[in-house]
Amino acid sequence: MKIAIDAMGGDFAPLEIVKGIEQARDRYKDIAFQLYGTENKVKPLVQNWERIELIPTTEVIEMGDEPVKAMRRKKDSSMVQAAMAVKEGRADALFSAGNTGALLSSAIFLIGRIKGVDRPALASALPSFNGPHDQFVFMDLGANAENKPSHLYQYGILGSFYATHVLGIKNPRVRLLNNGAEEDKGDEVHKTAHMLMKNAPSFNFIGNIEARELLEGTADVVVADGFSGNAALKATEGTALMMLKQIKNAIMSSGIKGKIGGALLKPAFRDVQKKLDYNEAGGAVILGVKAPVVKTHGSAKANAVANTMGQIKTMIDNQLVLDIQTYITAHKEELQSGKEVLHAQLTD
Structure with missing residues (x-):
């Protein structure tokens, strides 16, 4: 290759x-x-x-x-x-x-673009601390500042493919980034996207997720509009790095006992820092x-x-792109019918 x-x-x-x-x-x-x-x-x-x-x-x-x-x-x-x-x-x-x-x-x-994909998105694997897997897929991270509900639906498909083919996660759990866990939370785009994704046959959607839960391991794919996804990513990275820095400063200024305790905990801190280090994780993928x-x-x-x-x-x-192309082609009618059902619900 x-x-x-x-x-x-x-x-x-x-x-x-x-x-x-x-x-x-x-x-x-x-x-x-x-x-x-x-x-x-x-x-x-x-x-x-x-x-x-x-x-x-x-x-x-x-x-x-x-x-x-x-x-x-x-x-x-x-x-x-x-x-x-x-x-x-x-x-x-x-x-x-x-x-x-x-x-x-x-x-x-x-x-x-792959035929049938309306908006390619930027996706990355982030660390997952308490779930069954070490990483989860987060997208869109800024390729599109604004999204339609149908775009978020397609991100669920693309993110699930990446989680399955690259991260090796079977039947990945998909959640939608929102300002609350309830179905009726968020603006009209996110309410409508939730409605469209709720009964999606193409992926395993389990509901909304708040930004504070991102690293908790409750999702294998987190779908977001590009603006929210980019802001949440930078806030998460910045907070994690600042907390590690503050812990280090607290240990160094806590006297001899604190420094001894810090030395004993150094391997644990190193493991956490490595998990948060983008140099270890690889890059962000433009899916679609x-x-x-x-x-x-x-x-x-x-x-x-x-x-x-x-x-x-x-x-x-793993022929990720070819498999996405094949899937999108095979489910073209399903995707289109989903948009038509959504339109009917919104205009009813």
Whole structure:
């Protein structure tokens, strides 16, 4: 399999990207890597060219660039050329740590949507602390600021597929992020989405979930509109990191007894920190496009890049995109009838 890499995307590109790709090359013997980037910046960093190819590009999409304009104007950028390689069948998947909006635009407008998927979404696996599984799927994380109820319904399908095929969760439990657990909570979009998902034959919907429950292990897939999902993700990450920092500060300022106790608890704190570390989890996946497209954190280091290559390998090995395409095609009438039933209920 071949993975197209945007070597210039990310806060520490191209150094950490190249280091991560070399780690992945040594770890995964059946992957070839295509590095797209500025030749004089990327080439000196590669230590071993085994299964690594450099495709020189002359432009870079910066983090502050307007996504759609950058994709259209910077046609020889590392990101756009990597996306074109996937579109034209020269690569099987696309990876970037760069501009999220530009990557979304490249995935949707260059690689293309799966027929039947109205809105591709950004999904990530987050840690689950008390449930039967170590992780759960959370989507949409910001691909779409606004969503229709039918989009949220489709996210239930896409998220369930990812949970089953990549995380190995059988019959994943799907919940809808809302401001209360009751059916009648939320705005009209979320009330309507709940109504549509309640009797969904396509996935195992078990009701609403509040943001405070996200990490408790009560869901395997959490569906959200892009605005709420992105806000909840950042609030959760920020709170977790701040709490760990405050615990560390409290231990260090509590005298000799506190420091001894902290030293004894250090392995436990390390385990929790590792579970919350995005470098361990891999990247966020754009679900609903015709090939695996994965975005890792902008400040990701080599370890995160290497882990994300393993995530992409799993997606390709398990034919995630092909299975989604097959399912959407087979259940096209079911999805359409669901929308028609919903419309009838709303206009009754």
